[in-house]
Amino acid sequence: MAKNTKKADGTFTFFDDVYAVVRQIPKGRVTSYGAIGNFLGTALSARMVGWAMNAAHNQKPKVPAHRVVNRNGMLTGKFHFATPTLMEELLMKEKIIVKDEKIIDFKKHYWDPSVELGL
DNA sequence: GCATTGACGAAGG
């Protein structure tokens, strides 16, 4: 998927790629920005993944951004959702336990695109 | 064009 997706200018279609990957995260699973970045080839700049997510809420096919957290499993982006509680609410529905802004057993729920999707 | 900021990551403590 999309690693080579770039415009004529050389600008990667970062948004599309990120959204595409995030949408493929199975229910009850979560991943980190770095993992997505790694899969897209922008591993060194995980910030760009997060930045791309900034526009995610504008996307027509809603991106399950609640399944994307930082490397520690912390819901760092919860304040960017419609409501600050929406993120953990959604995660709870997927049987993911969130305690104190963090995901319990993060490693157990971890979903690496470069592995699960078969890099 | 430089400085600041950011839904981050790794390493050291």
Add this chain to the structure above:
DNA sequence: CCCTTCGCCAATG
């Protein structure tokens, strides 16, 4: 796991 420092790249002022 939390904190600090540094690095990363694009957007913004």
